[in-house]
Amino acid sequence: MVFCAMFFLSGCTSLMITRVVSPTVENLQKQKDVDLVCEGAPSFLLMIDSMLTSNSDDTDLLITATQAYGAYIAALDVCGRKERATVLSEKSREYGLRLLVQAGVCKSCKVPVDAMRQNLQKFGKSDVPSLFWGAYGWAVWLQYQYGSPAALSDFLRVEQIMLRVVELDEGYYHGSAHLFLGMYYGARSAMLGGKPEQGKEHFRRALELSERQLLATHVAYAQSYARTVFDLDLYRDLLHEVLEFKLEDRPDLYLANQVAKRQARQLLQEMELYF
Amino acid sequence: MSLRVRGVQLFIMLMVLAYGQVCCAAPKYLFKVASVAPDGSVWAQHFRDFVKEVATKSNGDIGFRVYLGGAMGDDRAMYRKMQVGQLHGGGFTMTGIGPVVQDFRVMGIPFLFNSYDEVDQVRKGLNGSFKKAFAEKGLEFLAFTEVGFVYAMSTSPITTLPQLQAAKCWLPEGDPVSAEFFSSIGVSPIPLTIPDVLTSLQTGMINTVFNGLYGSIVLQWFTKATFVTDIPFGYAYGAFLLDRRKFASMPPHYAEIVRAAATRHFQALLEDTRKSNFESRDVLKENGVAFVKPTPDSLAELIVGRDDAVTRMRGKAFSKEIYDETIRLLKENRQ
Numbered sequence: 001m002v003f004c005a006m007f008f009l010s011g012c013t014s015l016m017i018t019r020v021v022s023p024t025v026e027n028l029q030k031q032k033d034v035d036l037v038c039e040g041a042p043s044f045l046l047m048i049d050s051m052l053t054s055n056s057d058d059t060d061l062l063i064t065a066t067q068a069y070g071a072y073i074a075a076l077d078v079c080g081r082k083e084r085a086t087v088l089s090e091k092s093r094e095y096g097l098r099l100l101v102q103a104g105v106c107k108s109c110k111v112p113v114d115a116m117r118q119n120l121q122k123f124g125k126s127d128v129p130s131l132f133w134g135a136y137g138w139a140v141w142l143q144y145q146y147g148s149p150a151a152l153s154d155f156l157r158v159e160q161i162m163l164r165v166v167e168l169d170e171g172y173y174h175g176s177a178h179l180f181l182g183m184y185y186g187a188r189s190a191m192l193g194g195k196p197e198q199g200k201e202h203f204r205r206a207l208e209l210s211e212r213q214l215l216a217t218h219v220a221y222a223q224s225y226a227r228t229v230f231d232l233d234l235y236r237d238l239l240h241e242v243l244e245f246k247l248e249d250r251p252d253l254y255l256a257n258q259v260a261k262r263q264a265r266q267l268l269q270e271m272e273l274y275f
Numbered sequence: 276m277s278l279r280v281r282g283v284q285l286f287i288m289l290m291v292l293a294y295g296q297v298c299c300a301a302p303k304y305l306f307k308v309a310s311v312a313p314d315g316s317v318w319a320q321h322f323r324d325f326v327k328e329v330a331t332k333s334n335g336d337i338g339f340r341v342y343l344g345g346a347m348g349d350d351r352a353m354y355r356k357m358q359v360g361q362l363h364g365g366g367f368t369m370t371g372i373g374p375v376v377q378d379f380r381v382m383g384i385p386f387l388f389n390s391y392d393e394v395d396q397v398r399k400g401l402n403g404s405f406k407k408a409f410a411e412k413g414l415e416f417l418a419f420t421e422v423g424f425v426y427a428m429s430t431s432p433i434t435t436l437p438q439l440q441a442a443k444c445w446l447p448e449g450d451p452v453s454a455e456f457f458s459s460i461g462v463s464p465i466p467l468t469i470p471d472v473l474t475s476l477q478t479g480m481i482n483t484v485f486n487g488l489y490g491s492i493v494l495q496w497f498t499k500a501t502f503v504t505d506i507p508f509g510y511a512y513g514a515f516l517l518d519r520r521k522f523a524s525m526p527p528h529y530a531e532i533v534r535a536a537a538t539r540h541f542q543a544l545l546e547d548t549r550k551s552n553f554e555s556r557d558v559l560k561e562n563g564v565a566f567v568k569p570t571p572d573s574l575a576e577l578i579v580g581r582d583d584a585v586t587r588m589r590g591k592a593f594s595k596e597i598y599d600e601t602i603r604l605l606k607e608n609r610q
Contacts, residue, residue: 112563113498147316149555152492153562188313189345190470193494227314230346273340 030254037255038079041072045091052095057102063129065095066137073140078259089141096137103130105161109138113156120164128169132177135161139180159184175209178202179217186225199225213250215242215260222267232275239264302330302338304525306517309347309356310366317547318366318420319343325540332532337525351449357518364517366420370450372514376408378597384588385456385509385581387601388424391549393608394510400604404597409514415522417534418541422511423487423552428500430482432565436460436573442483445472451592452584453485453509459587460580469494476500487511488555489548497564505566506574515541 031037048065055061069092076082097109103123106116123131135158142158145151162184165177179202186199203221210217218238226235242264247257312318319341326339347353347362350371356362373380382401388394398419409416433439439462446453446464457464465481475481476499484491484500485508491497515537522530560566569577589595 110561146320147493147551149489149492149551149558150561153497153558156495156498187344189311191311191345191349191468192313193470193473194313194344228344228346230342274342274346 030251032254032258034075034078034255034258037075038081041068041075044068045072049091056098059099059102059130062095062099062102063133066092066099066133069095070136070140075255075259078262086144089144092137093141094137096134096140099130099134099137100161103127103134105131105134106157109154109157111157113160116157117160120160123164123168125168128165128172131161131168132165132172135165136176136180155184170205171209174214174217175206178206178209179214179220182206182217183220183224186221186228189228194228196225196228199228212241213245213257214253215245215257215264218242219260219263219267222264227274230275232271235271235275236268239268243268302333303336304333304521304529305338305340306363306521307340307342307361308364308366308517309342309353309362311345311349311368312366313344316343317544317551321540321544321547322366324543325536328536328540329533332536333529337529337533362518363521364415364515366513366515368422368513369511370447372516373451373592374449375412376405376414378408378593379405379514380452381593381597381601382510382512383450383452384585384598384601385453386507386578387605388507388510391424393605394421396608397601397604401597401600404600405514408597409516410519413519415517415519416514417517417537418515419545420513420515420541421545421548422490422513423548424507425485425487425509425511426506427504427508428484428486428491428496429502429504430476430500432502432567433483433504434567434569434573436576439483439573443479443481444483445475445481445485447485452588455584455588455592456581459584460577472496473499485509487552488559489551492555492558497559497562501564503559503564503566505568 045068048061048068051061052058052065069088073085073088073092076085076088100106100109105119105123111119120131138154139158142151142154159181162177162180165172166181170178182199182202184199185195185202188194189196203217203225206214206217207221212218218241222235222238225231226238242260245257245261247254247261250257310318310322312322322339322341326341329337329339342362347356347365350365350367351374353362353365353367354372354375357364369379369383373383382388382394382397388397402419405419406416427433427439429442433442440460442462444457444462444464446457446466448466448468454464465475467475467481472481472484473495476484476496482500484496486494486496488503490511491500517533522533525533556566585598589598
């Protein structure tokens with residue numbers, strides 16, 4: 001192992017990712033015991049951090065890190081540790097931006113939006129994982145900036161990357177770029193610069209591409225677009241569809257869908273606050 | 276598949292965290308309120324803090340149902356809904372509530388304030404008059420909110436009055452104070468609703484808009500209007516109002532709980548808004564926006580035009596009394 005670390009560091013890392021890290025992540029996703037995930041994930045994150053210290057530019061590892069941090073932050077609410085999210089989102093940003101810089105999307109990622117849009121044209125389908133997870137890691141952090149001016153201007157750049165992902169491979173990860181754009185456009189009324197109807201189209205496409213089995217899409221659709229346009233029927237229908245879904249039908253999405261079901265129940269309970 | 280997919284739902288989880296929970300047993304006094312501010316905005320965050328405090332201190336007897344993001348329409352639609360009892364209050368902009376309580380418009384006179392310190396002095400001095408004017412219209416004036424100083428923002432630099440006169444300027448709909456001022460300085464503006472402004476900037480139908488620095492980022496206008504004429508053109512603000520009859524239906528000590536919580540949390544909102552505007556200046560510069568200074572001659576001409584407009588507006592757009600009181604407070608502050 002020491003030999004491997006000294007002379008074949010990058011190869012060794014990729015072996016770790018292929019044989020240890022990724023299967024661990026997949027196993028986590030199939031877990032039905034949320035508490036076990038809550039307790040186990042921090043060790044996993046520490047391991048990834050350590051690996052990135054010595055292999056700071058390993059693309060696969062950076063993607064795994066962005067996913068793992070994003071996923072753990074998403075689970076913090078269920079884990080009862082939501083106060084940790086803002087601090088942890090810094091890591092998500094760091095790894096996301098590193099991915100984008102490494103892919104050549106931007107150097108400081110403060111590049112003007114038009115220039116970024118032009119630059120994105122040179123990327124192809126094989127770049128989609130770096131583009132999507134880079135933008136995702138960045139967006140996770142931006143969400144925790146609670147509408148700060150810097151975050152709002154950065155969202156314009158994330159939007160451009162997600163639009164390019166849609167152009168290159170709209171089905172990537174169950175249409176997740178559509179999901180992002182649906183929320184980004186659908187969560188604000190036109191009076192506040194939102195584009196609810198465009199958001200709706202992205203949500204519809206995300207539902208199609210995920211075969212309506214990634215329940216997070218339904219929840220996001222209800223929580224952003226349906227609320228923005230005050231469509232109670234849509235809100236109810238989407239959330240009831242989530243509750244009726246059989247988790248066993250998608251064991252590979254068990255954990256994600258389990259969390260979505262909890263959110264759907266909560267959103268239905270607080271329906272009267274919004275409608 | 277893996278955690279990757281699970282990570283996708285973060286977009287939702289985060290929003291849940293931002294929204295938080297606000298109440299929920301059946302309150303004895305339920306206020307349905309609305310705002311055009313979106314969920315997750317500083318307005319929404321502080322409003323939820325306000326709601327939590329009120330709910331806690333009244334043991335859940337007072338509750339609020341909040342319709343955000345313009346779900347109940349703009350200010351005018353919100354006011355109509357208040358009149359028929361569908362709503363009991365909301366966050367209003369000065370232009371939106373101005374037709375109901377005209378005197379509330381007075382702080383929107385162009386080039387009135389030089390600093391936020393002046394704004395605060397006048398705001399405090401006029402508070403009693405505003406409270407009374409709103410009460411006469413059946414409204415409980417609970418808090419003052421602000422967008423902040425408004426600047427001219429354009430697709431090419433504007434430093435002189437002739438440049439402004441030649442520009443294709445946007446005029447916010449329903450703002451007689453600005454309309455009168457533009458008329459005085461020889462500008463023929465184009466009235467548009469806010470959703471149409473960005474598109475009109477993109478097509479060239481207009482090339483000059485007016486907004487706070489933070490507002491220009493929220494609405495993305497800065498992506499097209501990349502020059503800011505660096506002097507406060509005016510001041511934009513609003514109010515948090517409740518239906519007075521509904522408000523008076525509560526026991527006095529409950530009314531006091533609401534007033535005290537509103538004072539505290541809306542003051543925090545005001546401070547956050549100013550912080551956002553302050554930070555926005557640097558963010559705009561980082562994004563390639565240039566700040567240009569108006570020439571002293573042009574500024575003097577604009578002030579003359581403003582005074583001319585005020586002469587015509589006094590007694591029409593707002594009362595002579597409120598204007599005189601405003602000027603008195605300003606002079607007092609400047610001494």
